[in-house]
Amino acid sequence: MADRARKVKFKPRRFVGAVAVILLVTFGADTVWRSLSNDEHHNLVIDGDFAEYPTMPETPQQENAVTLANDDSTSTKTVGVENVGQHQLILSEAKVAEGKLAVYAPxxxxxxxxxxxxxxxxxxxxxxxxxxxxxxxxxxxxxxxxxxxxxxxxxxxxxxxxxxxxxxxxxxxxxxxxxxxxxxxxxxxxxxxxxxxxxxxxxxxxxxxxxxxxxxxxxxxxxxxxxxxxxxxxxxxxxxxxxxxVGKVHSVIMHEKDMCLEDYIRFLADFTLDKPYQYKYDDVDFTIFSVKSTGESTVTYVPLSSSYSVSGNNKDGFIINTPKS
Missing domain, CATH: 3.30.1380.10 (Muramoyl-pentapeptide Carboxypeptidase; domain 2)
Structure with missing residues (x-):
């Protein structure tokens, strides 16, 4: 004799109770997970060697340029950034005795x-x-x-x-x-x-x-x-x-100032790399200055953007001329 199908009766109280249990279990699991996730990372211990990258130094701020002037010339000296836009020139002691402006004597x-x-x-x-x-x-x-x-x-x-x-x-x-x-x-x-x-x-x-x-x-x-x-x-x-x-710019200046060569060399001795003599001739700007010899090798600087000429004075230093058109 075939079994008679059992009729299942829906009971609301049991359904609500099951849902409540599921919610409690889910909430509890979420709470445990959040607690573990909030632990500080330094509580974790990791074994192994790791490369250390050096700390990059801070780039110093550049100061502004300062303009220097005198009766005969105006020049610009960059302060804080040494010799920007210039080329280092090393002059040997032997060169003091050579050049178109050198003063020779017996x-x-x-x-x-x-x-x-x-x-x-x-x-x-x-x-x-x-x-x-x-x-x-x-x-x-x-x-x-x-x-x-x-x-x-x-x-x-x-x-x-x-x-x-x-x-x-x-x-x-x-x-x-x-x-x-x-x-x-x-x-x-x-x-x-x-x-x-x-x-x-x-x-x-x-x-x-x-x-x-x-x-x-x-x-x-x-x-x-x-x-x-x-x-x-x-x-x-x-x-x-x-x-x-002696070269055109030098002869022109000497003529204007009624100078002989000895006068001119003494005149230029007062002008340096930081305070050069500025002269404009034939639409060309000339920057002229003297450099004292410091012995076997003398270091000075000339602009990267222009040509230059060097003459010893056959006594104690050099005369640098940098034309810029």
Whole structure:
């Protein structure tokens, strides 16, 4: 006889009780989990070796630039960030005796064997002057400037009567048109002049139409090395026939300030890397300063953004020139 299906009767009280039990169990489990999760991590013990990364140092704040000024120039010195935008220049002690602005004397002569980039004048000269000897040489920058000087002299006067009597090895013997030699001539940047007249070579006295060279050579980078009225400073009487190439910006400044080379070197000694002499010529800004020699190696700085030239003064330091157009 088949079993009779049992009829199940729904009892609300039992259902509510079961739901309550489930909720209590769920709540209790959640409470235990939250308690475990809130424990501090330092209570956990982990074995093993771990790399330690060094603490990065703080970057110091940069201070503002300070502008320095004096009667002759204005310069900017960066404070707090040393030598930003500059290139370190190391100058050897031997270089003190070399350069276009070096002052030479019998007791401080040009170093044996030292001369600049020399060229044979016969191979580069123009038609506006003559040579006393075909073997005469001159430093390349000086030769280029001298050619322009002689061309302009011819353009202004119609004359081409100058003779280069000598440069670094001028004849000073009997009947010489340039009867005196100078220690500095060995540098190769000096020109000793004479004149063609009446079919012969005669001494140049700086007078008449030919005075144009004495009056205008500074425009081309030359100076009359022993100018009129500077005997007490140079130790030598006026010598119009002996020119020396120092570079255009220097010759222009010396002309404006009525300075001989000795005056100019003393003038520049007051200007330093931090307070340089500023000069504008032909739309180019020149920064010029002196650096005292500190011995075997002297350190200074020049701008990264411009070229520079260095000359020793043949005494105690260097002169740095940095043009910027």
């Amino acid at each position: 007791d401080r002569p040009v170093k044996s064997g030292y001369a600049g980039d020399m060229v044979n004048l016969l191979s580069v000269k123009n038609e506006y002057y003559s040579l006393y000897s075909e073997s005469i040489q001159l430093e390349s920058d000086a030769a280029e400037a001298f050619n322009q000087l002689m061309e302009d002299y011819n353009n202004d006067t119609g004359l081409s009567d100058f003779v280069v009597y000598g440069t670094n090895d001028t004849y000073t013997g009997e009947d010489s048109c340039c009867p005196e030699s100078f220690t500095e001539s060995a540098l190769g940047t000096s020109v000793d002049l004479a004149l063609k007249a009446y079919g012969e070579v005669i001494e140049y006295d700086g007078l008449d139409d030919e005075s144009w060279v004495v009056e205008n050579c500074w425009k081309y980078g030359f100076i009359v090395r022993y100018p009129e009225g500077k005997n007490d400073t140079t130790g030598h009487s006026y010598c119009p026939w002996h020119l020396r190439y």
